Amino acid sequence: MQAIRFEKVGFSYQAEQDELFSDSATFSLDGLDFSVEEGEFVAVLGHNGSGKSTLARLTNGLLSPNSGKITVLGLDATDEKNLFEIRKQVGIVFQNPDNQTVASIVEDDIAFGPENIGVEREEIGRRIEFALGAVGMSEYRHSTTSRLSGGQKQRIAIAGVLALKPKIMILDESTAMLDPRGRKEVMDVVLRLNREEKITVLLITHFPEEALLADRAVVMNHGKIVLSGKPSEVLAEEETLKKCSLTLPRPLQICRKLQSNGVAVEDCFDADALASALAPMLQNTATENTSEQVENITETGEIGSVYCENLSYTYNPSSPFATHALNGVDLQIHAGDFFGIIGHTGSGKSTFVQHLNALIKLPTAEKKYKPKKRKKNAVETNTKLQVNGLDLTQKTTDFKLLRKKVGMVFQYPEYQLFAETVFEDVAFGLKNFNENLTEEEIESAVKEAIERVGLNYEEVKNRSPFELSGGQKRRVAIAGVIVTKPEILVLDEPAAGLDPLGKEEIMSLLHTMHQSWCKTVIIVSHDMDEIAENCNRAVVFSGGKVLVQATPKRLFEKDEWTKQAGLDLPFTAKVMRALKGHGVRMDGDLTVEKFVEDLLKNIKTSGAGTSLEQGGQSNA
Numbered sequence: 343m344q345a346i347r348f349e350k351v352g353f354s355y356q357a358e359q360d361e362l363f364s365d366s367a368t369f370s371l372d373g374l375d376f377s378v379e380e381g382e383f384v385a386v387l388g389h390n391g392s393g394k395s396t397l398a399r400l401t402n403g404l405l406s407p408n409s410g411k412i413t414v415l416g417l418d419a420t421d422e423k424n425l426f427e428i429r430k431q432v433g434i435v436f437q438n439p440d441n442q443t444v445a446s447i448v449e450d451d452i453a454f455g456p457e458n459i460g461v462e463r464e465e466i467g468r469r470i471e472f473a474l475g476a477v478g479m480s481e482y483r484h485s486t487t488s489r490l491s492g493g494q495k496q497r498i499a500i501a502g503v504l505a506l507k508p509k510i511m512i513l514d515e516s517t518a519m520l521d522p523r524g525r526k527e528v529m530d531v532v533l534r535l536n537r538e539e540k541i542t543v544l545l546i547t548h549f550p551e552e553a554l555l556a557d558r559a560v561v562m563n564h565g566k567i568v569l570s571g572k573p574s575e576v577l578a579e580e581e582t583l584k585k586c587s588l589t590l591p592r593p594l595q596i597c598r599k600l601q602s603n604g605v606a607v608e609d610c611f612d613a614d615a616l617a618s619a620l621a622p623m624l625q626n627t628a629t630e631n632t633s634e635q636v637e638n639i640t641e642t643g644e645i646g647s648v649y650c651e652n653l654s655y656t657y658n659p660s661s662p663f664a665t666h667a668l669n670g671v672d673l674q675i676h677a678g679d680f681f682g683i684i685g686h687t688g689s690g691k692s693t694f695v696q697h698l699n700a701l702i703k704l705p706t707a708e709k710k711y712k713p714k715k716r717k718k719n720a721v722e723t724n725t726k727l728q729v730n731g732l733d734l735t736q737k738t739t740d741f742k743l744l745r746k747k748v749g750m751v752f753q754y755p756e757y758q759l760f761a762e763t764v765f766e767d768v769a770f771g772l773k774n775f776n777e778n779l780t781e782e783e784i785e786s787a788v789k790e791a792i793e794r795v796g797l798n799y800e801e802v803k804n805r806s807p808f809e810l811s812g813g814q815k816r817r818v819a820i821a822g823v824i825v826t827k828p829e830i831l832v833l834d835e836p837a838a839g840l841d842p843l844g845k846e847e848i849m850s851l852l853h854t855m856h857q858s859w860c861k862t863v864i865i866v867s868h869d870m871d872e873i874a875e876n877c878n879r880a881v882v883f884s885g886g887k888v889l890v891q892a893t894p895k896r897l898f899e900k901d902e903w904t905k906q907a908g909l910d911l912p913f914t915a916k917v918m919r920a921l922k923g924h925g926v927r928m929d930g931d932l933t934v935e936k937f938v939e940d941l942l943k944n945i946k947t948s949g950a951g952t953s954l955e956q957g958g959q960s961n962a
Contacts (some may be wrong), residue, residue, distance in 0.1 A: 343416070345510055345542040346401055348376040351410035353396055355809060371396055372565035373410070380415075380509075381540040383533075385553035385573060388562035389587035389841040390813030394546045395437070397562070398512045401544065402432035415509060430459050433508035435516035437839060438754055439499035448474075448490075448498055449483045455506045466505075473501035476531040478524065489657050489665055493519045493687030493868075500528055504535075510542040511535065517552065518838045519753065521686045521868045522910030529555060548841055550577055550591035554611060561586055578609060589842040592871060592913040592934060599938045605945060613913060617920030623945045624926045644731065646677030646829055646861030648698060651726040654886075655693055655702065667693040669886035675864060675879075680856055682873040682894070683866045685883030686908035691866045692753060694883070695832050698729050698864070699748040706735045730830050746775045749828035753835050753866075755819035759807040767807050768792060768822045775826050791825035792818075794855075796847050813840045820848070827859050834866045849876050874898065874912035874932035882907050895932055 354370035371393045378384050388394050399405040400412055403425040412419040414428050433455075436442055445451035449470050456466045474480045477497040482490065487498060496519045503511060511532065517525040529552055535541045545556060553559050559576040561569035563586040569576050577583070580590055580598065590598065593616055597609050605623070610616040655668040668690045675681045685691045696702045704725060727734040730747050752758055761767035768788045772779065779787075792799045795817040802810070807818050816839060823831065836852070837845040849872070856863045867873055873880050874894045881891040884907040890897060897903060898915040911919065914937040918928050930940035 343380050344377050344413070345380045345382070345415055346376070346378040346544070347411075347413040348374050348397075348400075349411045349413075350375060351400065351407045351412060353393075353400060353405065353407050353409075370565050371400070371407075374566060376560070376567060378542060378544060380542055381536070382558065383536045383543040383556045384545070385556035385559040386544065386546045386562060387548065387553060387559060387576075387588060390839075390844055391811040392562040392586070393565040394562055395514050395811065396565075398434055398514045398544065398546060401510070401512060402434050403428050404434075430506075431508050432510040432512065433503035433506045434512040435496075435500050435503050435514060437515040437518065438756060439495035439519075440754070440756075442499050442502065443487050443495060446486055446488065448479070448485050448487055451487055451498060452502045452505050455502055459506065469505040469507070473504040476504055476527075477501045478527050485665075486658075486663050489663060491688045491692060493521060493524060496520055497524060497528070497687070504531065507539075508541065510544065512544045512546070514546045515548065515839055517547070517549070519687075519835060519868070521908055522870065523908040524687055525549070525552075525868075548839075548845075550611075553577065561588065574611060577611075584843075587841050587843040589846065595934055596914075596917075596938055596941075599934075600941065603938075603942055605942070613916035613920045617917050617924060620917075620941065620945075621921055621924035621926050624921065624928065624941070625944065625947070626927045644677045646730060647728070648673070648675035648730075648830070648862075648864075649726065649728040650674070650694075650697075651724070653694070653697065653725055653727055655690075655697070667886055671883075671886070671888055673881060673888050673891065675862060677861055679862050679864075679879050680853070680877050681862065681864045682877035682880035683864065683883065684868070684870070684873055684880060684907070684909060685889075689883040689907065690886040691883050692834055693886075695750070695834055695864065695866055697727060697734070698830070698832055699745050699750050700734060700739075700741050701750065703741075704735050707737050707739060707741075709737050742775075746826060747828055748830045748832065749823035749826060751816075751820050751823050751831075751833040751836060753838075755815040756808075758819050758822065759815060762806060763804050764792065764797075764807050764810075764818055765803040767818060768825055771822055772825045787825050788821075791821040794824065794851055795821045796844070796851070797821070813844050816840060817844075817848070820851075824855060824860075829860065830862045830864065831855065831860050832864045832866075835868065836865055837867070837869065837872060845872070852876075868909075870898070870904070870910050870912045870915075874914065875934070882909070884908075898932060 351371050351374045386394050396405065400407060401414060403419050406420060415431055417424040417428055419428055443451055444454050452470050452473055453466050456469055474483055477500050479497045479501060487495065496516060500516055517528055520528060532543055533555060536543045545552060547553055554573045556573050558570065559573040560567050561576060568586060569579055569582055577591055578594060583589060591611065593611050594609055597607055600607050607619045610619060650671055650673045653668055653671040657665040657667055671694060683691050704727060725735060729744065732739050732744050759767055761770060765788055768791055769784055772784060772787055789799045797817055807815060810818065837848050840848060852863050877894055880894050880897055882889040882903055889907055890903050898911055901911055904911060912932050914932045914934065918930060921928055928940065930937050
């Protein structure tokens with residue numbers, strides 16, 4: 343039996359309200375035919391705005407099609423009488439967990455769904471325990487949802503759906519904000535539910551490693567399905583993927599580059615397989631490095647720099663819900679750095695970066711109407727925080743100047759989009775920081791910022807930012823910050839929610855700005871490959887403290903640091919670690935381009951594996 347069936351389904355946002363956008367395929371489904379069998383695990387890939395999230399919302403009746411027919415578990419989804427039963431059996435986890443958080447306490451939030459479908463009280467308790475354990479959040483059962491980090495909120499949202507035990511589970515980029523360990527834990531749960539409980543899974547994702555777990559993968563482009571088949575076959579269709587603003591997975595990128603240079607290696611999808619194929623062709627090129635190279639912290643007030651010493655922060659102090667987010671952070675970011683911040687969910691990354699432009703102020707910088715009484719036996723802390731040459735521990739600091747010079751893009755772009763049109767939203771900060779600009783100068787700057795982030799100025803300038811897809815909202819949010827050309831740019835998960843090509847474009851944009859006018863770029867990310875490919879220095883947060891700071895190459899050499907922090911390794915680092923198991927040590931660069939160059943030099947030197955037949959097959 344088919345769990346989901348779409349028959350020539352058409353849908354367009356505002357088709358009846360705004361003639362200007364009524365035939366815009368970017369925000370619609372265009373005669374879609376699609377079906378999923380009961381118990382099947384289907385991964386849906388596609389560029390931002392291709393219709394993936396629309397497909398999910400139509401499936402459980404949150405949206406109604408403009409044309410065509412949708413059948414879910416044998417029920418007509420266009421008949422309002424069937425909507426309660428469909429929503430009872432179809433659980434959906436959204437891209438932004440705040441869209442489905444309904445209670446102030448974690449266990450109450452998870453109980454909300456089961457209570458509404460009439461599950462018995464004792465069973466609800468068991469389901470809460472199961473769901474929290476499945477996403478690794480049991481210790482937060484009695485915590486307040488508003489004080490959780492973005493990744494923690496996402497886990498609770500997933501737990502809320504798991505507690506319903508639906509027949510169909512839809513995950514709309516639901517692991518995008520999780521750390522690598524959390525992502526794996528969630529996918530393990532989803533796989534187990536699919537294999538053992540026969541729950542049908544529709545996974546919308548941009549992670550190739552997640553798509554490879556599915557029974558089938560489909561690729562959407564402008565409201566239509568253009569590819570469907572086994573995930574390994576779909577993800578290998580380079581030309582079609584490129585037309586859909588997608589890219590090959592990193593393992594295949596390396597394989598194809600080697601193949602184009604005459605190396606006899608077949609397509610591989612994981613580090614172990616690639617290492618096994620390459621090991622016979624390689625020889626040792628690395629020497630043992632035993633020096634720790636610990637960086638000394640030295641105070642600086644240079645423009646573009648960040649100096650932090652003994653920074654601590656507690657949410658809800660002196661209350662039962664007190665959460666120690668930062669515990670004595672010592673960190674220095676040099677002027678000119680393209681700096682990465684990584685760490686597990688709840689490690690303090692977002693709390694730290696919110697200090698950098700005084701969204702969170704130190705107590706000494708808060709304006710008080712009367713002197714604060716000193717508590718008995720209180721221990722004086724010697725906290726220092728200098729950002730872009732300004733001392734953030736003093737209430738006399740010019741915080742308006744700070745926020746003009748230190749731009750911030752939040753973890754969720756919806757939080758900083760508020761105006762009626764994209765133009766007004768992007769222009770808001772520019773007008774506030776530069777009151778003497780003419781209308782022509784403002785329009786020119788806004789147009790440049792919007793086009794820099796890869797959006798068509800004429801198409802989006804008069805649109806509401808809330809109509810855009812998640813990835814497009816992120817681009818608008820970035821445009822609203824870079825329009826003022828800050829000297830330090832801080833981005834919390836800048837590429838999360840973007841399609842692969844969109845990620846490349848955003849990172850390329852950041853490098854262009856870094857080289858031209860933005861002195862220092864700081865990115866918070868859960869993507870280790872993103873850090874390895876783009877940053878010259880990085881820091882690992884764990885438990886509200888700095889675990890280690892170093893170059894990415896040095897940081898990922900010792901995988902105990904990343905293991906301790908619940909993180910993963912970049913793919914190239916995984917390959918080098920796997921090669922060690924074959925007796926081959928390489929001292930290569932972690933970026934894909936440099937890694938391939940090092941491999942080609944090594945293979946050429948060893949004189950092995952340089953013949954290749956058509957189609958990427960070995961001559962063996």
